[in-house]
Amino acid sequence: MVSTFMPPDTPLIPEQRREMILRQLHRDQVLSVHQLTDLLGVSHMTIRRDIAALEHDGKAISIAGGVRLASHVRTEPSRIDKSTLETGRKASIAALASTLIRDEMVVYLDAGTTTLAIVPHLLGRSGLTVITNDFAIVDELGAIGNIDAVHIGGQIEWANRSTVGPLAATTLAKLNTDLAIISASSWSVKHGVTSPSPSKVQVKTAALATTSEAVLVADSSKYGSFSLHSAIALREFTSIVTDGDLSEGAAGGIRDLGVQLMLASPVEENDRVREPRG
Known part of the structure; x- marks a missing residue:
């Protein structure tokens, strides 16, 4: 009161x-x-x-x-739970983020349901190599069939069907990418991208260190929350792709960092590509 x-x-x-x-x-x-x-x-x-x-x-x-006040995220939902959350926003963000991927690129896709939703948009691209720590993304790439794929391995996180930790980060650090698309369960101007899991932070920071461009994909419902471990400051990203429900105050704070802010419009049902399976 x-x-x-x-x-x-x-x-x-x-x-x-x-x-x-x-x-x-x-x-x-x-x-x-x-x-x-x-x-x-x-x-x-x-x-x-x-x-x-x-x-x-x-x-x-x-x-x-x-x-x-900004909320403190202490744990992340499982992959199954994430797949039912904010699906419309994720679809629109994925569609917009996919426009940053060009033929012949080497792209890192971070584990996550938003990054997974990008994969169907890659159908018809040529000369792509996709690096990831996400098994569901590998499954989707296999369904497309014409994209070279590299899974970085590491400690398996069963709940999210991905790999994390120092072994994954070490492998990723030996690779060079044109574009790294990073997911987030919590993000804000003040705290940047954070995670309750230090093993996930290791992979995200390795991805940032070895890429020419870094893009954050995260829906607005996660904005303003933070977790214990800091991963990447928002100013380190080339672009941030989120949905149009982000408040004007938050959008202004991001633009003042000098980061390109891309706001996705809702995806109409007729415009949806094949839904990812993960």
């Missing part, structure tokens, strides 16, 4: 208001715009500007009618 005290007698400057909002968020986690107007004695428009500024800096996340 929001603390009950009178609004300040003298107007606060924006930085003071935003610091007060953050202190109250650390107490209550979620606050409505109405609660904040009562708390600070300012207009709805002023509060919305403050929320946008906090989100721009990655300090808070706007929600319908209010604001919340």
Whole structure:
């Protein structure tokens, strides 16, 4: 419950208001715009500007009618669970991300259901080599049949049908790619790409170190969350591909990093390619 005290007698400057909002968020986690107007004695428009500024800096996340603190992700769902989450957003992101892949490229596809959704878009491409740590992606590539594929091996993570850890990272570090497409279960301007698993971080950082261009693919529902282990700062990416539901404040914060932000429109049912099997 929001603390009950009178609004300040003298107007606060924006930085003071935003610091007060953050202190109250650390107490209550979620606050409505109405609660904040009562708390600070300012207009709805002023509060919305403050929320946008906090989100721009990655300090808070706007929600319908209010604001919340970034959430801490302690575990990731299994591959089966991920395959049922945000499928429409993932399809649109995959379709847009696939336009960055050109013939004759060597591409790393990080493990994940969004990267898996990219594979059907590669049908008809020529001269591609795809490197991955994802067994489901290998299965899909096999169904296409005309793409050279390399699986990097390593410690098997059964729940996500992928490989992780130092052996996978060491193999990947010996390969050079034109484009690395990285997935994320949690991401934000403030924390970058994070993971609850240090063994996944090893692979993501190895992929970044050996590529000419790095692209993040992650839906907006994961934005503003963070996990224990930091992997890649957002400024390290060439491009970030997400969906159009990303808030304006978050989008502004990303663009200020100098990173190309690509916002995917919803994919119409008639435009969908063959659904991946994983």
